[in-house]
Amino acid sequence: DMVQNHLLQLLCLVAMEPPLTLGERDLRDRKVDVLRSVRPLTDYDVVQRTRRARYSGGRGVGHDVPDYVDEAGVDPRRRTETFAEMVLELDSWRWAGTQFRLRSGKALGKDRKEVAVRFRSVPHLPFGQDQDVRPNVLRFGLEPESLSMDLTATGSRPETLTQLSLTARMDAPDLPAYGRLLLDVLRGDPALSIRGDEAEEAWRVVDPVLSAWERGLVPLEEYPAGSEGPPPRHATPERRDDLLHEESVMP
Numbered sequence: 440d441m442v443q444n445h446l447l448q449l450l451c452l453v454a455m456e457p458p459l460t461l462g463e464r465d466l467r468d469r470k471v472d473v474l475r476s477v478r479p480l481t482d483y484d485v486v487q488r489t490r491r492a493r494y495s496g497g498r499g500v501g502h503d504v505p506d507y508v509d510e511a512g513v514d515p516r517r518r519t520e521t522f523a524e525m526v527l528e529l530d531s532w533r534w535a536g537t538q539f540r541l542r543s544g545k546a547l548g549k550d551r552k553e554v555a556v557r558f559r560s561v562p563h564l565p566f567g568q569d570q571d572v573r574p575n576v577l578r579f580g581l582e583p584e585s586l587s588m589d590l591t592a593t594g595s596r597p598e599t600l601t602q603l604s605l606t607a608r609m610d611a612p613d614l615p616a617y618g619r620l621l622l623d624v625l626r627g628d629p630a631l632s633i634r635g636d637e638a639e640e641a642w643r644v645v646d647p648v649l650s651a652w653e654r655g656l657v658p659l660e661e662y663p664a665g666s667e668g669p670p671p672r673h674a675t676p677e678r679r680d681d682l683l684h685e686e687s688v689m690p
Contacts, residue, residue, distance in 0.1 A: 474640035497664030
């Protein structure tokens with residue numbers, strides 16, 4: 440449910456066109472537009488673009504964590520995953536060719552809630568560097584709220600590259616997320632609530648994934664509790680998917 444509900448909501452907010460107003464119709468119309476533009480996943484796409492895993496025993500934050508199947512109330516025969524990842528593309532004028540990676544998991548090393556926007560690598564470096572250059576990454580921290588920019592800049596000499604991070608902390612909201620939502624419900628404002636067609640489009644996106652997983656097309660991987668999850672499939676200089684869930688260079 441983290442992908443179908445929360446992460447697809449974040450996808451909508453990141454990729455939607457500017458609404459005419461923040462009224463409930465304009466805002467929700469633009470979110471539905473995003474979901475409608477998600478390219479449908481075939482079985483082949485699900486195998487290539489999704490991952491599922493569950494944690495094995497490891498060291499959590501200050502305590503040992505047993506295998507997930509040894510946790511109280513867990514039926515190991517159900518092969519329930521504790522980690523999910525999927526890569527989506529939007530068939531839209533603005534986002535064609537851009538990949539959106541949705542990732543959620545339990546018992547990971549750090550409780551990180553963020554949107555990481557990785558910029559394209561520069562086509563040419565004017566100072567002749569030939570080393571692997573990290574792409575710039577813009578991070579929207581969700582809890583706590585923050586905004587940071589990880590940059591690769593020239594150092595004291597033109598041939599030297601330096602990793603920098605610019606971070607701004609935001610004031611905590613007056614209400615927690617669900618508190619704000621409940622307050623809007625009491626006020627009769629449905630702008631942040633899920634509309635029926637939005638829920639249907641969200642299930643259209645994830646249903647092919649669930650079907651392929653149930654048929655065993657995607658193997659159930661394992662990762663140690665306290666780790667960053669399964670190792671990235673592709674961590675080449677061209678893709679650098681590892682940077683999307685890496686810590687900022689500076690606090």
